Amino acid sequence: LTPPPAADDHLPCGREHWLLASALVAVTSASPGGRADPSRSVRIRDVARRAGVSHMTVSRVINGHPHVKEATRQQVLAVIREMEYRPSRLARELSLGASRTVTVLTANPTLHGPAALLQGVEEAARAAGFSVGVCVLDSADPAAVAQSVDRVCDPSTGGVIVIAYDLAGVRALRVLPTGVRVVAALEATDARAGRRYPSVMLDDRSAAAAATRHLLSLGHRTVHYVAAPSSTRASPRTQGWRAALRAAGADVPRVVTAGWSPASGYRRGRPLAANRDVTAVLCGNDDLAFGVIHAMREAGRPVPDEVSVVGFDDIPQAAFYAPPLTTVRLDFVGLGRDCFRLIRDTGAPATAAPPELVIRASAGPPPKGRMCIRRISP
Amino acid sequence: LTPPPAADDHLPCGREHWLLASALVAVTSASPGGRADPSRSVRIRDVARRAGVSHMTVSRVINGHPHVKEATRQQVLAVIREMEYRPSRLARELSLGASRTVTVLTANPTLHGPAALLQGVEEAARAAGFSVGVCVLDSADPAAVAQSVDRVCDPSTGGVIVIAYDLAGVRALRVLPTGVRVVAALEATDARAGRRYPSVMLDDRSAAAAATRHLLSLGHRTVHYVAAPSSTRASPRTQGWRAALRAAGADVPRVVTAGWSPASGYRRGRPLAANRDVTAVLCGNDDLAFGVIHAMREAGRPVPDEVSVVGFDDIPQAAFYAPPLTTVRLDFVGLGRDCFRLIRDTGAPATAAPPELVIRASAGPPPKGRMCIRRISP
DNA sequence: CTGAAAGCGCTTACAG
DNA sequence: CTGAAAGCGCTTACAG
Numbered sequence: 001l002t003p004p005p006a007a008d009d010h011l012p013c014g015r016e017h018w019l020l021a022s023a024l025v026a027v028t029s030a031s032p033g034g035r036a037d038p039s040r041s042v043r044i045r046d047v048a049r050r051a052g053v054s055h056m057t058v059s060r061v062i063n064g065h066p067h068v069k070e071a072t073r074q075q076v077l078a079v080i081r082e083m084e085y086r087p088s089r090l091a092r093e094l095s096l097g098a099s100r101t102v103t104v105l106t107a108n109p110t111l112h113g114p115a116a117l118l119q120g121v122e123e124a125a126r127a128a129g130f131s132v133g134v135c136v137l138d139s140a141d142p143a144a145v146a147q148s149v150d151r152v153c154d155p156s157t158g159g160v161i162v163i164a165y166d167l168a169g170v171r172a173l174r175v176l177p178t179g180v181r182v183v184a185a186l187e188a189t190d191a192r193a194g195r196r197y198p199s200v201m202l203d204d205r206s207a208a209a210a211a212t213r214h215l216l217s218l219g220h221r222t223v224h225y226v227a228a229p230s231s232t233r234a235s236p237r238t239q240g241w242r243a244a245l246r247a248a249g250a251d252v253p254r255v256v257t258a259g260w261s262p263a264s265g266y267r268r269g270r271p272l273a274a275n276r277d278v279t280a281v282l283c284g285n286d287d288l289a290f291g292v293i294h295a296m297r298e299a300g301r302p303v304p305d306e307v308s309v310v311g312f313d314d315i316p317q318a319a320f321y322a323p324p325l326t327t328v329r330l331d332f333v334g335l336g337r338d339c340f341r342l343i344r345d346t347g348a349p350a351t352a353a354p355p356e357l358v359i360r361a362s363a364g365p366p367p368k369g370r371m372c373i374r375r376i377s378p
Numbered sequence: 379l380t381p382p383p384a385a386d387d388h389l390p391c392g393r394e395h396w397l398l399a400s401a402l403v404a405v406t407s408a409s410p411g412g413r414a415d416p417s418r419s420v421r422i423r424d425v426a427r428r429a430g431v432s433h434m435t436v437s438r439v440i441n442g443h444p445h446v447k448e449a450t451r452q453q454v455l456a457v458i459r460e461m462e463y464r465p466s467r468l469a470r471e472l473s474l475g476a477s478r479t480v481t482v483l484t485a486n487p488t489l490h491g492p493a494a495l496l497q498g499v500e501e502a503a504r505a506a507g508f509s510v511g512v513c514v515l516d517s518a519d520p521a522a523v524a525q526s527v528d529r530v531c532d533p534s535t536g537g538v539i540v541i542a543y544d545l546a547g548v549r550a551l552r553v554l555p556t557g558v559r560v561v562a563a564l565e566a567t568d569a570r571a572g573r574r575y576p577s578v579m580l581d582d583r584s585a586a587a588a589a590t591r592h593l594l595s596l597g598h599r600t601v602h603y604v605a606a607p608s609s610t611r612a613s614p615r616t617q618g619w620r621a622a623l624r625a626a627g628a629d630v631p632r633v634v635t636a637g638w639s640p641a642s643g644y645r646r647g648r649p650l651a652a653n654r655d656v657t658a659v660l661c662g663n664d665d666l667a668f669g670v671i672h673a674m675r676e677a678g679r680p681v682p683d684e685v686s687v688v689g690f691d692d693i694p695q696a697a698f699y700a701p702p703l704t705t706v707r708l709d710f711v712g713l714g715r716d717c718f719r720l721i722r723d724t725g726a727p728a729t730a731a732p733p734e735l736v737i738r739a740s741a742g743p744p745p746k747g748r749m750c751i752r753r754i755s756p
Numbered sequence: 757c758t759g760a761a762a763g764c765g766c767t768t769a770c771a772g
Numbered sequence: 773c774t775g776a777a778a779g780c781g782c783t784t785a786c787a788g
Contacts, residue, residue, distance in 0.1 A: 041533035041557055042533075043780095043781060043782085044781065044782065045781085053758080053759090054758070054759045054760080055759095055781090055782085056758070056759055056760085056783095057757085057758060057759080059782070059783070059784095060757095060758085062782095063783090067757055067758085068757070068758085069757060069758090072757085072758085084555060084556075084557075086528070086531065086532060086533055086555070087532075087781080087782070088472075088532060088533050088534045088780090088781050088782065089532040089534055090468055090471055090472045090477060090532070090534040090780085090781075090782085091472055091534070091764090091780070091781030091782035091783085092781080092782055092783075093468055093764095093782090094466075094468045094469055094472050094764050094765070094766085094780090094781080094782070094783085095763075095764050095781080095782045095783035095784080096764080096782085096783065096784095097764060097783090099468060101511070103509075108497075109487075109493060109496060109497055109500070110490070110493040110494055110497050112488070115487060115488040115493050116488055118487060118512065119486075119487055119488050119514065122487070122512055122513070122514050123514070126513065126514070126526070129529075131481075131511050131513070131529070131530075132511060132512055132513075133479070133509050133510060133511045133512070134496065134500055134510055134511075134512055135500070135504065135509070135510075136497065136500050136501070136504070148504070150464070151507075151509070152509075153464065154464060154465075154466060154467040154468070155419035155464055155466050155765095156466045156467055156468040156469070156765090177462060177464070178462075179419055179462075261694055262694055262695055262697070262698040263694070263697070263698070265698075266698060287694065287695065290695055290698045290699070291698050293698075293700075294698040294700070294702075297700060316639055316640055316641070316665065317640055317665065317668055317695055319640070319641070320640040320641070320643075320644060320668045320669050320671075320672040321668070321699070321700070322671075322672070322675060322699070322700035324672075421764095421765060421766085422765065422766065423765085431774080431775090432774070432775050432776080433765090433766085433775095434767090434774070434775055434776085435773085435774060435775080437766070437767070437768095438773095438774085440766095441767090445773055445774085446773070446774085447773060447774090450773085450774090465765080465766070466764090466765050466766065468764085468765075468766085469764070469765030469766035469767085469780090470765080470766055470767075471766090471780095472764090472765080472766070472767085472780050472781070472782085473765080473766045473767035473768080473779075473780050474766085474767065474768090474780080475767090475780060533781095534781090757788105758787100758788085759786105759787085759788080760786095760787085760788100761785095761786085761787095762783100762784090762785090762786100763782105763783080763784085763785105764781105764782085764783075764784100765780105766779105766780085767778100767779080767780080768777105768778090768779085768780100769777095769778090769779105770775105770776095770777085770778100771774100771775085771776085771777095772773105772774085772775080772776100
């Protein structure tokens with residue numbers, strides 16, 4: 001494997017990527033279809049026959065029922081091991097009339113929030129003997145969302161958890177049929193949705209207000225806001241930010257709407273960087289904050305010396321960014337656990353931790369001459 | 379919501395976190411169990427009765443079979459819509475004898491690689507009418523891994539995809555029963571595993587060698603390597619790195635073993651930062667690179683002026699880090715798609731893009747006096 | 757303690 | 773074109 005031929009072995013200029021030509025994907029296909037044995041798998045009657053009992057007693061030992069003679073029980077167990085028998089989940093659940101799998105619906109399982117929430121759901125589900133499915137929602141195509149919902153809302157489903165932090169999730173909620181257990185992870189108290197579905201949420205509004213107040217208390221005249229996509233027009237984070245500014249008598253700048261990615265934060269951050277009046281920026285998530293900080297740096301406005309930036313989420317990279325990011329930590333894993341508990345309807349208390357402002361190094365006082373002495377009221 | 383009371387409204391010092399006391403998790407429970415209708419869901423015989431036909435003709439229209447009179451077909455369709463009938467997937471798959479769900483096994487679904495691979499699997503699966511399940515493997519507990527495998531390897535499963543980039547995944551592969559379709563995402567050509575299971579992999583070895591050669595060609599005397607966990611002792615990335623150093627006649631430093639996180643990279647990066655001989659570091663993933671760069675910065679050794687750092691993965695944050703990270707881009711989404719195709723055994727060609735070195739700003743020539751003129755041979 | 761019967765909700769043959 | 777039968781692999785009553 002070699003860099004593209006270059007006479008002096010120096011870096012080829014004007015070419016940002018090297019295609020590693022020989023670094024191809026290798027696909028090994030051992031036996032087609034895996035180790036799949038051509039013979040059909042062993043069924044409950046097979047082990048019954050071999051053990052010299054009826055399939056009913058096999059069923060009993062599988063399910064740990066009492067009233068099975070210890071000797072026959074041991075015998076059956078031995079045959080089960082010998083034949084490598086594994087009961088069919090499909091058959092079991094059909095006869096039981098209840099599937100033990102919950103499906104989580106999300107527009108993007110690689111984003112920090114959804115990924116962590118999924119992990120929380122899986123953790124709680126596995127502990128309860130449930131399986132978890134994932135179905136991703138097409139953000140651009142409402143018809144596809146409806147189709148996904150349709151596939152997932154099988155009458156035999158154990159429940160559906162929809163991550164409704166964006167439009168796709170809200171659309172899914174809208175087309176959900178009646179008769180299926182659903183829990184929604186909502187952006188914040190949405191009166192309508194909260195009444196229709198059991199739901200979990202974090203107090204985004206208060207958290208955004210606290211983050212904003214933190215920046216104001218540092219001496220900034222006002223705080224700009226770069227918003228991630230939201231399920232509602234009046235996103236709770238936006239509300240909290242605005243309320244905190246109003247309470248302090250500060251100007252309320254126009255919301256800058258963005259996507260989820262660092263690239264989007266960078267694009268939206270450039271005009272902000274060009275505006276000398278901007279000294280403090282709150283971002284809808286940490287990735288946006290990274291992009292904004294990058295734009296500031298590029299414009300020669302170092303963070304936090306010239307401008308302060310605060311994020312949302314506290315992703316694992318936040319503490320190791322340059323500068324380490326001040327952000328609002330959100331417990332998505334706990335939220336996921338709570339989603340599953342609500343599906344089970346056990347009445348167990350919520351476990352997700354409340355949002356927490358983690359103060360690191362990306363926010364500080366505004367540059368001299370732009371300081372604003374203000375008393376922040378509760 | 380207020381910061382903790384502080385007489386002058388300044389930041390409380392020596393306290394890194396503010397607990398946003400009132401920002402509690404809200405859990406709304408509308409009707410217990412969701413909108414679950416207490417009445418049982420409608421079955422195929424219900425619509426048959428209402429439509430005045432046998433359940434067989436209903437089955438035929440559901441499955442788009444020909445040989446159904448158009449009039450009765452329309453009639454049945456109308457009743458299906460009216461009663462909101464949805465066929466039970468459980469029953470359907472049991473009678474068909476084949477489940478249309480594949481499960482992916484991974485130790486950590488929030489990490490970039492597994493998350494992106496899962497997304498690729500889901501995309502391909504959804505397009506083919508399959509569902510996808512996720513099951514996370516406990517890295518610390520082999521017994522728990524065996525139990526997870528056991529749950530997932532139901533005889534009715536549509537297939538299992540195991541992400542075997544670490545020990546937990548390899549353990550899962552080891553205890554997999556025969557008779558289930560499995561595809562493994564392997565770190566690189568592992569002769570044994572590759573023969574036992576259909577598998578997909580990227581050419582990590584060549585990519586690591588290319589990245590190493592890139593650093594050497596910049597003039598560094600040698601390249602240190604901070605490794606992410608691996609499934610094998612002789613990880614292909616380590617091999618590629620070592621081979622490139624040897625081919626260039628460079629010293630081969632001790633491998634620094636680390637975890638997956640930026641925090642781990644930081645911990646392992648500190649001793650490296652303290653060692654003035656270290657001028658170039660290759661990292662097993664981008665998160666580790668962030669941690670290493672942070673350690674360097676903290677030690678007053680700016681990247682890339684004093685030391686060069688290269689990562690692996692090209693996560694979305696990489697381009698917006700300070701400095702923008704030079705890294706090897708890996709197509710995990712494509713790999714996931716390929717996994718699903720192998721499960722289906724369609725013989726479709728692999729689609730994952732080959733690894734690609736993305737040159738940004740975290741690697742440059744070594745500081746003066748430490749430059750090494752060397753001719754890098756192919 | 758154990759088994760023969762009936763059923764979960766759908767399907768694939770096989771008859772009309 | 774349509775239906776009565778039998779079966780997918782398990783389960784829950786109900787008898788012995």
